[in-house]
Amino acid sequence: MMRLFLEATIKIAILIGGLMTAAAYLVLLERRVAAWVQDRRGPNRVGIPLTKISLFGLGQPLADGLKFIFKEEYTPAHVDRWLYTLAPLSILAAALATFAVIPFGSVIPPIGEGGPIPLVVAPGVDVGMVYVFALSSMAVYGVILGGWASNNKYSFLGGLRSSAQLIAYEIPLSLGILGVVLASGSLRLDTIIDQQAATGVWNILVQPLGFVVFMIAAFAESARLPFDLPEAEQELIGGYHTEYSGMRLLLYLIAEFLHMVTAAFLIAILFLGGWHLWGLTGSGDEITLFTAVLRIVVLTVKVLATIFFMMMVRWSWPRFRFDQLMSLAWKVMLPLGLVNLVAMAFVVEYRQWFAGTGTWAAVALGWVVLIGSSVGMALLAPLSSDNRPRSASEGAARQQIFS
Amino acid sequence: MESVWLPIFLFAATASLLSVTMVVISYLVGPQRQGAVKEMPYESGMDPIHDARRRFDVRFHLVAIAFLVFDVELLFLYPWAVASQNPAGLEAAVSEGLVSGRGLIFAEVLVFIALLAGGFAYAWRKGVFEWR
Numbered sequence: 353m354m355r356l357f358l359e360a361t362i363k364i365a366i367l368i369g370g371l372m373t374a375a376a377y378l379v380l381l382e383r384r385v386a387a388w389v390q391d392r393r394g395p396n397r398v399g400i401p402l403t404k405i406s407l408f409g410l411g412q413p414l415a416d417g418l419k420f421i422f423k424e425e426y427t428p429a430h431v432d433r434w435l436y437t438l439a440p441l442s443i444l445a446a447a448l449a450t451f452a453v454i455p456f457g458s459v460i461p462p463i464g465e466g467g468p469i470p471l472v473v474a475p476g477v478d479v480g481m482v483y484v485f486a487l488s489s490m491a492v493y494g495v496i497l498g499g500w501a502s503n504n505k506y507s508f509l510g511g512l513r514s515s516a517q518l519i520a521y522e523i524p525l526s527l528g529i530l531g532v533v534l535a536s537g538s539l540r541l542d543t544i545i546d547q548q549a550a551t552g553v554w555n556i557l558v559q560p561l562g563f564v565v566f567m568i569a570a571f572a573e574s575a576r577l578p579f580d581l582p583e584a585e586q587e588l589i590g591g592y593h594t595e596y597s598g599m600r601l602l603l604y605l606i607a608e609f610l611h612m613v614t615a616a617f618l619i620a621i622l623f624l625g626g627w628h629l630w631g632l633t634g635s636g637d638e639i640t641l642f643t644a645v646l647r648i649v650v651l652t653v654k655v656l657a658t659i660f661f662m663m664m665v666r667w668s669w670p671r672f673r674f675d676q677l678m679s680l681a682w683k684v685m686l687p688l689g690l691v692n693l694v695a696m697a698f699v700v701e702y703r704q705w706f707a708g709t710g711t712w713a714a715v716a717l718g719w720v721v722l723i724g725s726s727v728g729m730a731l732l733a734p735l736s737s738d739n740r741p742r743s744a745s746e747g748a749a750r751q752q753i754f755s
Numbered sequence: 756m757e758s759v760w761l762p763i764f765l766f767a768a769t770a771s772l773l774s775v776t777m778v779v780i781s782y783l784v785g786p787q788r789q790g791a792v793k794e795m796p797y798e799s800g801m802d803p804i805h806d807a808r809r810r811f812d813v814r815f816h817l818v819a820i821a822f823l824v825f826d827v828e829l830l831f832l833y834p835w836a837v838a839s840q841n842p843a844g845l846e847a848a849v850s851e852g853l854v855s856g857r858g859l860i861f862a863e864v865l866v867f868i869a870l871l872a873g874g875f876a877y878a879w880r881k882g883v884f885e886w887r
Binding site: 357368423424430437441444445452504508516520526530535536675678682683686693703 | 763766771
């Protein structure tokens, strides 16, 4: 009991420290990437205080954090005071607590008595994926509470939009996860990685369609740019956090970056094989310290590459319109997710056909499903940018409105 | 049982404590100044003309209902997804004679997904997913 408590405390300290630092430095990274894409310099002056040494702007997050602490903690008169404070607290606490079941490495060799120590705060939670799902859905509460409590029209509209977006994209998200759960037969994230490491076949190879659906839904859930309708600055000022300032705004911003980190971890673990890399990390629990560190490095590199990809997408794509966002969720992602689920169900049901060299048949089937459904969707669905009336009666109705 | 969930409670408590502490520290350290204009809702410099909590579009309600329907239906698929490959799941049930065979379960799941797709097509025809 004592040992469990000690282990958990150490892991929690490492994880929270790492996550808060990561959130701070991801802001800097994002600004540097933005500057790089747009051919500017970005923040590069702040370095070690009281000297003239500028370490590529590495002091910027510390300076920002200090500035946020010394800002006024202001509550406007027209808001619901309790909910106004509760909303950012709940969104940050939930965003942090999601990481309780997400492994940040494989295992490390035993210290003292006992077996290898798994690198996850709560090992042995059998419903890991459901827990992640439940806590990431808490983001909806933070957003809609903040939007409602602010008693401001921009906040209110932003909160409504945001909650509609988050719940609409939760369905494709859960369809994508369902395919992975089918393939590995477990909801535990470490078992999902172990299964991919043992077979050497990452889930992205067998179900590329599921990967695409899950990734797009994860972008929307973390409100990254092609889907950042909740705070579309040109339309809604700041969306649901228009009325926030000081530390409570910072809590929202940290939570936003933590959602991005969660999404990157989930993409890396569910589809990109977690800590596994062919011919390098091996599989199984009996490992040396060197291999343990190697696995942590591989997972970290995968997560960082995913985050970098998300940043590049942010600076490459314009924002969706709200009706495009909704029709993408319901009319494209949901049917594609169902197609992927049915295909995976067949692969799992007849897995004696797909064993051994038959794995290549499963992989081929996955890619055929991806390409076929994309082509089918492109042929069936009209272009979302096409705003022309679909029928004569609709055209007449619009004429009446505009004349 | 408790030992599995203890780290999670510990983690959740630490996370809540951390966020509360951050706000409290900032509250103690930062300045406090009031003002009539500062207390107004921010609406791009215009004086707000009425309360923000008014009636809103019924389409948000439709999205919520559609979400409930499909999300709950998907939740029913999770137990099957876990059990279908697990040696302690469907395999054990078949070998102990609790179910007559894998084929029956698979057919039932396919019927369930077909019903889900039918409901989806109905909602689409009814225009639930049209946002205009």
